[in-house]
Amino acid sequence: xxxxxxxxxxxxxxxxxxxxxxxxxxxxxxxxxxxxxxxxxxxxxxxxxxxxxxxxxxxxxxxxxxxxxxxxxxxxxxxx
Amino acid sequence: xxxxxxxxxxxxxxxxxxxxxxxxxxxxxxxxxxxxxxxxxxxxxxxxxxxxxxxxxxxxxxxxxxxxxxxxxxxxxxxxxxxxxxxxxxxxxxxxxxxxxxxxxxxxxxxxxxxxxxxxxxx
Numbered sequence: 001x002x003x004x005x006x007x008x009x010x011x012x013x014x015x016x017x018x019x020x021x022x023x024x025x026x027x028x029x030x031x032x033x034x035x036x037x038x039x040x041x042x043x044x045x046x047x048x049x050x051x052x053x054x055x056x057x058x059x060x061x062x063x064x065x066x067x068x069x070x071x072x073x074x075x076x077x078x079x080x
Numbered sequence: 081x082x083x084x085x086x087x088x089x090x091x092x093x094x095x096x097x098x099x100x101x102x103x104x105x106x107x108x109x110x111x112x113x114x115x116x117x118x119x120x121x122x123x124x125x126x127x128x129x130x131x132x133x134x135x136x137x138x139x140x141x142x143x144x145x146x147x148x149x150x151x152x153x154x155x156x157x158x159x160x161x162x163x164x165x166x167x168x169x170x171x172x173x174x175x176x177x178x179x180x181x182x183x184x185x186x187x188x189x190x191x192x193x194x195x196x197x198x199x200x201x202x203x
Contacts, residue, residue, distance in 0.1 A: 049166045057149050074165050
């Protein structure tokens with residue numbers, strides 16, 4: 001089911017960024033494998049964008065590794 | 081370090097601007113690779129593309145080297161500056177030009193000077 005995959009990603013991101021002031025998962029095509037995730041969190045404060053995205057990749061390592069995400073767009077911001 | 085990983089590392093360190101993409105500088109086979117190369121072009125940067133499609137090992141070795149799981153990956157002066165999203169954001173905000181200036185001085189300003197190189201050994 002399409003909704004299940006978005007829900008799985010959101011759950012993983014909430015676990016990794018419990019303080020997030022903004023967190024969204026958009027299924028870009030409705031096909032359940034092209035996503036745009038946005039996270040605003042204090043965890044990103046002081047980190048380069050590359051390291052911010054690495055934290056997102058880390059949180060989503062499982063769906064990235066098993067091929068269930070075909071394309072992932074990421075937007076991150078620190079909370080400071 | 082495997083021979084392939086060494087060749088990838090050497091390419092990253094020796095090319096001023098290098099983009100690991102699915103496809104070539106002339107033909108991207110993935111929207112994100114296209115976006116990354118478009119962002120470089122939009123600021124007038126010359127770049128070298130490396131196609132990861134000829135051998136799945138290229139992507140595995142690259143990701144092991146960079147701790148970055150996806151393609152594309154863009155490097156300036158040997159430093160990973162990001163994938164499509166970051167490079168696009170940086171191009172829009174002016175940070176990309178600032179980063180190119182900081183790392184490379186004037187060496188990156190040759191619009192249209194694009195090429196694709198291989199990291200796969202010629203047999």
